[in-house]
Amino acid sequence: MEDFKNLTPSDSIRPKGPVCNEPYIGSETVLSSILPNMFEQLSDGIAIARMSAGSGPLIYVNKAFEELTGYGRHEVLGKDCRYLQGSERDQPEVARIREAIKAAEPVAVTLRNYRKDGSVFWNSLSLKPITVAGELLYLGILRDVSAIRKTEIALDRAANIDFATGCLNRQSFIGAVKRLFTKQSGPSLILMIDIIGFNDINIGYDFDVGDALLQEISRRLRGTAASLVARIGADEFGLAFNVPSEAMAQACVTRVSAALAPDYVIPGSKISLRFTIGYALSENGITAISLIRNACAALRTAKSDPLSGPRRFQRADEDEARRRIRMTRELKVALANDEFIYQFQPQIDLSTGEWVGAEALMRRKHPLFGIQPPSRFIDDAERTGLLLALCERGLVAVADFAKRVNRGRERPLRFSVNVSATEFLHRDMPEILCRVALLTNAAPEWLTLEITGSVFLNDPPGVLEAFRRLRDIGVGLSVDDFGAGYSNLRLLEALPVTEIKFDQSFVTELATNPSKIVIVQAIIDLGRALGLTVVAEGVETEDQRALLAEMGCPIGQGFLFGPPIDGESFLANLRQESLAGQANRAIKEGTFRPKTPFGSLGS
Numbered sequence: 106m107e108d109f110k111n112l113t114p115s116d117s118i119r120p121k122g123p124v125c126n127e128p129y130i131g132s133e134t135v136l137s138s139i140l141p142n143m144f145e146q147l148s149d150g151i152a153i154a155r156m157s158a159g160s161g162p163l164i165y166v167n168k169a170f171e172e173l174t175g176y177g178r179h180e181v182l183g184k185d186c187r188y189l190q191g192s193e194r195d196q197p198e199v200a201r202i203r204e205a206i207k208a209a210e211p212v213a214v215t216l217r218n219y220r221k222d223g224s225v226f227w228n229s230l231s232l233k234p235i236t237v238a239g240e241l242l243y244l245g246i247l248r249d250v251s252a253i254r255k256t257e258i259a260l261d262r263a264a265n266i267d268f269a270t271g272c273l274n275r276q277s278f279i280g281a282v283k284r285l286f287t288k289q290s291g292p293s294l295i296l297m298i299d300i301i302g303f304n305d306i307n308i309g310y311d312f313d314v315g316d317a318l319l320q321e322i323s324r325r326l327r328g329t330a331a332s333l334v335a336r337i338g339a340d341e342f343g344l345a346f347n348v349p350s351e352a353m354a355q356a357c358v359t360r361v362s363a364a365l366a367p368d369y370v371i372p373g374s375k376i377s378l379r380f381t382i383g384y385a386l387s388e389n390g391i392t393a394i395s396l397i398r399n400a401c402a403a404l405r406t407a408k409s410d411p412l413s414g415p416r417r418f419q420r421a422d423e424d425e426a427r428r429r430i431r432m433t434r435e436l437k438v439a440l441a442n443d444e445f446i447y448q449f450q451p452q453i454d455l456s457t458g459e460w461v462g463a464e465a466l467m468r469r470k471h472p473l474f475g476i477q478p479p480s481r482f483i484d485d486a487e488r489t490g491l492l493l494a495l496c497e498r499g500l501v502a503v504a505d506f507a508k509r510v511n512r513g514r515e516r517p518l519r520f521s522v523n524v525s526a527t528e529f530l531h532r533d534m535p536e537i538l539c540r541v542a543l544l545t546n547a548a549p550e551w552l553t554l555e556i557t558g559s560v561f562l563n564d565p566p567g568v569l570e571a572f573r574r575l576r577d578i579g580v581g582l583s584v585d586d587f588g589a590g591y592s593n594l595r596l597l598e599a600l601p602v603t604e605i606k607f608d609q610s611f612v613t614e615l616a617t618n619p620s621k622i623v624i625v626q627a628i629i630d631l632g633r634a635l636g637l638t639v640v641a642e643g644v645e646t647e648d649q650r651a652l653l654a655e656m657g658c659p660i661g662q663g664f665l666f667g668p669p670i671d672g673e674s675f676l677a678n679l680r681q682e683s684l685a686g687q688a689n690r691a692i693k694e695g696t697f698r699p700k701t702p703f704g705s706l707g708s
């Protein structure tokens with residue numbers, strides 16, 4: 106306090122006019138006795154430092170300063186203020202204070218300070234230079250704004266952090282990748298991860314289970330030493346690694362896959378989750394945003410081929426992403442306009458000629474080009490995710506139709522629906538089939554899912570389990586296009602399938618290629634031995650039908666029996682076929698009585 110009493114006011118702080126809101130410092134008396142007394146009454150901390158002496162020792166602090174910092178004035182007078190910063194001298198605000206003092210300018214900052222007991226408080230500090238008797242002093246006003254700051258931090262956190270997992274959210278991930286990009290030396294690796302079928306988990310279990318799984322996934326991802334872990338969508342995570350070399354990037358991708366692979370424990374059981382991963386590595390000149398976009402494009406491509414493992418970004422993914430955006434828009438409109446319909450192609454018992462079932466085949470009723478076959482849209486529908494959106498809706502439509510057809514029928518027809526590998530892997534098919542049966546009242550036994558062999562490739566975890574559950578429900582499982590591309594005989598034994606549909610090419614070449622006869626016979630015998638239904642596809646001629654029947658193939662499908670037709674025509678044809686079938690049987694049994702406008706003929 107002694108130092109302070111000796112001060113004299115300078116011109117620079119003397120009020121210039123009669124009315125002034127500044128503290129009036131009119132005489133030495135004011136400065137030496139009234140002013141310190143006033144400072145003692147304030148609730149803000151006041152500290153005055155003499156800048157001319159060395160590092161700027163304090164020459165005055167008020168009572169509020171003592172209360173705020175926990176330091177008594179006898180402990181701080183004669184020392185500079187830096188002890189309040191603890192070991193955090195590298196706060197950007199400290200640098201701003203240093204610059205201002207060097208230029209003898211005022212400065213206002215909010216910085217983290219430490220009390221004597223080590224506890225942290227947020228100090229809103231305003232520093233003003235004052236010249237007193239030709240000597241430069243700094244007047245500091247300190248205010249504890251910890252409560253406000255805490256609220257600010259909470260708000261900031263809410264805006265930047267994903268609530269369910271505590272990871273960064275999408276927006277802050279982008280910002281953080283940008284910052285990471287400017288700092289680091291080696292290349293950046295961005296990974297995008299999608300949880301396959303997460304929506305079905307949420308529906309099938311509970312949102313609590315879904316949240317717990319998300320938390321476990323984020324915990325595992327944090328354990329991979331990624332620089333950033335973010336949840337960027339409902340079922341998508343983003344990771345950033347700072348990798349020293351390109352060679353290390355691959356190791357990071359493998360580490361992430363391995364971390365996600367083990368089973369997940371949920372109340373009462375364990376489940377295995379599947380993921381698709383797309384990733385991109387920075388190259389010269391690329392921006393952070395482009396790098397993230399590339400990883401997203403790789404993920405989209407990976408999603409359409411979920412069995413191929415993590416996909417590294419390639420230029421083609423970018424072109425594909427643009428095309429997909431266009432197609433997505435077009436197909437969404439088609440979906441909203443109900444342009445996707447089913448046609449039904451009959452399946453025939455080759456020995457009796459009776460209709461035993463039908464394959465449901467998707468068509469697009471294009472407003473300009475008319476009925477379009479799947480070859481015109483199915484790949485795009487799959488790549489854009491539209492097929493996934495259609496999946497349950499389509500099954501409901503077919504089940505509804507099956508119910509109409511089978512109403513009152515002694516021997517119900519079975520309806521086969523094609524399910525792509527993507528649909529099978531991204532959707533919880535057993536769950537969906539249960540819902541479809543409940544919703545439509547159709548018997549699950551009336552439905553068969555046709556799956557191509559690629560579903561079994563790499564034996565993805567969970568497929569066998571899903572097959573078992575589908576069989577438990579009663580749904581049939583058919584291996585479509587058997588013999589073309591990937592078909593593993595061993596898997597037929599291991600998987601609970603009910604039907605083999607051998608590929609059209611076998612039927613087409615039956616007459617011209619004797620080796621095909623041997624293979625077809627082997628498939629028919631194998632099917633019989635395993636208790637499976639065998640269906641021949643693409644039967645176009647009577648010769649093919651006769652040969653297949655002779656070889657013991659039970660069921661056929663093809664243009665010989667009828668092309669795929671709309672539901673109403675199918676019903677009408679079925680009625681005629683049934684009448685014809687009844688008539689044939691009656692002729693065979695000698696009980697045939699043709700009907701005339703006047704009633705039955707004959708005795």
Ligand code: C2E
Pocket residue numbers: 450465466467468478479480483492499522523524525555585586609642643644645662663664665669
């Ligand atoms: P697929 O499941 O092997 O279907 C058989 C295809 O053979 C159908 O072609 C059918 O119209 C055609 N076909 C039937 N009989 C004959 C015949 O005697 N001769 C010849 N040459 N062809 C015949 P489509 O309708 O163009 O379907 C092609 C493929 O599109 C299907 O092959 C299936 O893989 C896919 N697809 C059809 N509908 C759906 C669907 O709802 N979902 C999914 N994921 N894929 C579908």
Ligand code: MG
Pocket residue numbers: 464523555585
């Ligand atoms: Mg099929």
Ligand code: MG
Pocket residue numbers: 585586606608609642
């Ligand atoms: Mg087929």
